[in-house]
Amino acid sequence: MEPILQIKDLHVSFQVKGGEVKAVRGMNFEVGKGETVAIVGESGSGKSVTAQTIMRLIPSPPSLIKQGEILFQGQDLLKKNNKQMEAIRGKDIGMIFQDPMTSLNPTIKVGKQITEVLIKHQKLSAGEAKNRAIEMLKMVGIKNAEARFNQYPHEFSGGMRQRVMIAIALACRPSLLIADEPTTALDVTIQAQIMDVMKEMQQRLGTSIILITHDLGVVAGMCDRVIVMYAGEVVETGTKWEIFKNPQHPYTKGLLRSMPRLDQKKGEPLIPIIGTPPDLIKPPLGCPFAARCDQAMKICERIDPGATVFSDTHMARCWDLHPMAKEGQSS
Amino acid sequence: MSKNLIEVEGLKKYFNVGGGNVLKAVNDISFSIAEGETLGLVGESGCGKSTAGRTILRLYEPTGGSVRFNGTDINQLSPRKMKAMRRDMQMIFQDPYASLNPRFTVTDIIGEALDIHGMAGSRAERKKRVEELLDMVGLNPDHATRYPHEFSGGQRQRIGIARALAVNPKFIICDEPISALDVSIQAQVVNLLKDLQDRLGLTYLFIAHDLSMVKHISDRVAVMYLGRIVELAESEELYANPLHPYTKTLLSAIPIPDPEVEENKKRILLEDNGNGPIHSAKDGSAGGGLFDLDNSELVEVSKGHWVSMPNKG
Amino acid sequence: MEANQSSGISTPADLKPDDFRKIGTDEKQAEIIQRESISSWRDAWQRLCTNKMAITALIVLLFIVIAAIVGPYIAKWVFNYNYYTNDLLNTNQRPSAEHWFGTDDLGRDMFVRTWMGARISLIVGLAAAMIDLFIGVIYGGVMGYFGGRVDSIMNKFSEILYAIPYLLVTILLLVVMEPSLPTIIIALTITGWINMSWIVRGEIMQLKNREFVLASRSMGAGSGRLLFRHLLPNAVGPIIVTVTLSVPNAIFAEAFLSFLGLGVQAPVASLGSMINDALTGWLYYPWRMLFPAIVISLTMLAFNIFGDGLRDALDPKLKK
DSSP: OOEEEEEEEEEEEEEETTEEEEEEEEEEEEEETTOEEEEEOOTTSSHHHHHHHHTTOSOTTTEEEEEEEEEETTEEGGGOOHHHHHHHBTTTEEEEOSOTTTSSOTTSOHHHHHHHHHHHHHOOOHHHHHHHHHHHHHHTTOTTHHHHTTSOGGGSOHHHHHHHHHHHHHTTOOSEEEEESTTTTSOHHHHHHHHHHHHHHHHHHOOEEEEEESOHHHHHHHOSEEEEEETTEEEEEEEHHHHHHSOOSHHHHHHHHHSOOTTSOTTOOOOOOOSOOOOTTSOOSSOTTGGGOTTOBGGGGTSOOOOEESSSSOEEOOGGGSHHHHHHHHO | OOOEEEEEEEEEEEEEOSTTOEEEEEEEEEEEEETTOEEEEEOOTTSSHHHHHHHHTTSSOOSEEEEEETTEEGGGSOHHHHHHHTTTEEEEOSOTTTSSOTTSOHHHHHHHHHHHTTOOOSHHHHHHHHHHHHHHTTOOGGGGGSOGGGSOHHHHHHHHHHHHHTTOOSEEEEESTTTTSOHHHHHHHHHHHHHHHHHHTOEEEEEESOHHHHHHHOSEEEEEETTEEEEEEEHHHHHHSOOSHHHHHHHHHSOOSOHHHHHTOOOOOOOOOOOOSEEOTTTOOOOOTTSOGGGEEEEEEETTEEEEEEOOO | OOOOOSSSOOOOTTOOGGGGOBOOOOHHHHHOOOSOOOOHHHHHHHHHHTOHHHHHHHHHHHHHHHHHHHHHHHHHHHHOOOTTOOOTTSTTOOOOSSSTTOBOTTOOBHHHHHHHHHHHHHHHHHHHHHHHHHHHHHHHHHHHHHOHHHHHHHHHHHHHHHHSOHHHHHHHHHHHSOOSHHHHHHHHHHHHHHHHHHHHHHHHHHHTTSHHHHHHHHTTOOHHHIIIIIIHHHHHHHHHHHHHHHHHHHHHHHHHHHHTTOSSOTTSOOHHHHHHHHGGGTTTOHHHHHHHHHHHHHHHHHHHHHHHHHHHHHOGGGOO
8 A cells, every 4th residue: 555644753852841751752654545544542642742743733842853754645744844834734634633612713604614725725716615615514414504604613513513623624635634532522422423424534535544542442443554652652553453353562452451341241350551651751761661561571671672573564562572582481 | 239328319400591591400310329339320411410410419409309318318407417428428520630629739638528527636647547548549658748730640530539538438429530531541440449349338329421431330320311311220231231212322332442343333323403401491492302301201111120211191 | 772663573682581581560660750749839930930031020129129128228328318308509410429310409319219219109009909919809709709699799899899980089089088108008999909809709710610629518618618728729820910910000000190299298209209290390300200210110010021920930721
């Protein structure tokens, strides 16, 4: 598959009082055409920072892009200036945010918020833009699109607003959509609807999607590939089948074990991951998960493990996967 | 089963939302919780589950109905007796960031209840009790002099739990205690709650929107929709055999972390007809949402399994 | 050390089987907090210290306050002047080694009088701000905490009071009562506290629905504890900022009243009355207006900049 986005060795830090929080510490991944890639991880794992860095939305300072490349359709986004980025945002890369209540401008009619993007990027006339906007509203499942076009955001429910956000993000048919926790603020029944809309839109428009989420259930329902992040690093990547059916990294395994499942028998205890993630103002020298890992070995605290590759798509970074790990335990 | 510790009967809490409209946040709910039991209360945002919890604790004065704790109607108690009663009933809050006073140290947060009820004799005794409580919830007692903003979400929620435990309560309302936490931390807190229940014989009302977690922790589950209970059953029974259409929708919407299950799943979708829980004075609209809840009542269809059914005739 | 991402695991040469021995995880170890403990006050102070403008303003303020306290004594010890010592042989003199700020039309030393005036202005400003604080916090606290009918009646009252032009009230009051320092302070505070009460009311209303207040209520805390232990301490940031910004307002109002001749009466001088006195001959004796004007401008500017700096330092929204 031809990659549309390649992230190479990305490091992002934040300047805070008393030092530098190293939020992203060497990200590498690719997104193929028409593919849905999930980035999962807990808060502070660097998943949202990665997304916002791709869009170049974090102000600098306090953020500092220390090193790395973000190749979008072969061009390094980190070398673009503000003006060039503005031309890309909304046109080639769309983004939807977590909170549909605050991501729409409350003083502008919903329809106008869609046409604005179209007029700016695609130089459509007002009439063409309006037709296109109504078509988009219909596509994301908003009934009475013509009447809704002239309403203000406060007349929409949370789920409906998120649909509008999707319509805005996809109005210019971008080749990449970044969805940063798009369903976290919504109720489960609404979440299910939004996921369906996103899947349907992808099938129609062939957009690649980066889905940032902490909800493994959403991942299982929507994505092709999964990137598991922990403390600013990628600890495991694989197709959703590989990640859910054959997880290799202790963190991935721990996450899956710690979630209760509806189809689980009662009384089966949850196995939590002990402790809390490391403070990235002083990241650990070795594997960031070592302090919480029940498999931790002496070397884990000293050296950050490299990648062990299982298939073209499946990779994990853990010393326990090293051939010498078995010897060490038997001796 | 042992005797009922909590009996809620016909509890109502209405809010005036202006213009003569009334928001019936909690609209005639009844249930009981046995000693040592965990009752789960699930529903989506705006269904009134948190209001129900707060009204049961009398943080809001109820519009109608009664709450009996060990047989005593707490809404009839004098302020002085109510204050004493608060030792038996505690609450754990949703937002670990908003529920701890940012100007207090951990010692003061946990020790406050001891001060209010005069349970800490000397300063040294107070300090000892706080350290004991911190240890009980798995926190390092050395951190007792720190401020809440220095802790992670999961640690703060443990502080909130320690605060609730300080007065040796019998009954704790857990108001979405894990929904603001990361997945890897949620299980820690849930296990802690279960462990404390076993050790201290606590009774819980566990309010949440995450059905899989509610099922895991609860003995029985009540499903709330627009201020009312639409279904109540033993948790295994509810998940195996949901009867109310709303329960079915809710269950089918939960994403399961298993691609195999997700690919073969059929969703039941509800159309939102815009009928909220607000009862308008103007057109007298019922505000029953999708179902005609105003003309329904809970019927026991099999032992311990209650479902809201439309009245006949 | 960065791990490489090449295929196959990287194997540093010096790996020994012993490196792969299991270690137990120590739960407590994983819970240790690394950052040093910091209270929100120290945090705010540190943030204030990084704000160069605010610190400069603070230093200027301290300088003015000290000068207002010791300035007149210096003149007394060095040259043996009082602020009312007139020397009719040396009227309207330029600044010189003997009279650092020159003299006025009665030959009084301007250096002494400027700092005496600054002293009066600061007393008026601080006293008015303190009274505003006292009344405003209590009134606003009651409005915000009890809400409902109590709030709407008390709020209506303060709105009515606010609607009367304050200059009118002040002038009327000064006409009825003898113009003196206490009268001016009373006149300034008669409507000055309203702003503070509104700020406090807003803060309390917002805070009282926060979960930590509910938590305290669920433990049986009474009104006093809620208001004085939970609500007001958390509203203290905006209160301090409001006080800091109301001091220059009061100083300016006093100067304005003095300028109109309604302020402190001779021989006592405030910065405003000195500027008023200097008005007659300001083309010939500009220093008589210049020094008091510089001091009053600096004071107000410094208070405003410092207040803004405090607002930034105390604003929890900027906190990570």
